[in-house]
Amino acid sequence: MDGDEFHAAVYTVVRQIPPQRVTSYGHVAKLIGMPNHSRHVGQALKFVSPDVQPPIPWHRVLSSSGAISSRGPGTDGAARQRDALIAEGVEVETTRSGELKVNLREYGWFPAVGTIAFQPEALEEASADADAQE
Secondary structure, rough: OHHHHHHHHHHHHOOOOOOOOEEHHHHHHHHOOOOOHHHHHHHHHOOOOOOOOOOOOHHHEEEOOOOOOOOOOOOOHHHHHHHHHHHOOOEEEEOOOOOOOOHHHEEOOOOOOOOOOOOHHHHHHHHHHHHHHO
């Protein structure tokens, strides 16, 4: 899988995370068949344009502990992620150390590997089939 295919697979999976649910960078990596590439998932989501269509709900992806990752000093990414999650109805707690965290037992979305389409074409076909059945 080359870089463009990797990014497309990440975006396809992330678009399937339901509202009021979150998953981890590592789980997205597992779902696309690249279990050792969780940091690459973060990089793929780091610069997603808010104008991309269909939207990519990047804010629904967290660290494996449920923590919202810092975007570095002087950035507001963690606050924007917190605000987007709260707007969807996800509770975000601030720990004693100041870390922003989501309870993965309550809000986690962890489908089994092989049950989620990760190629854009497969997702489009599944959507078309569902529309045809309605």
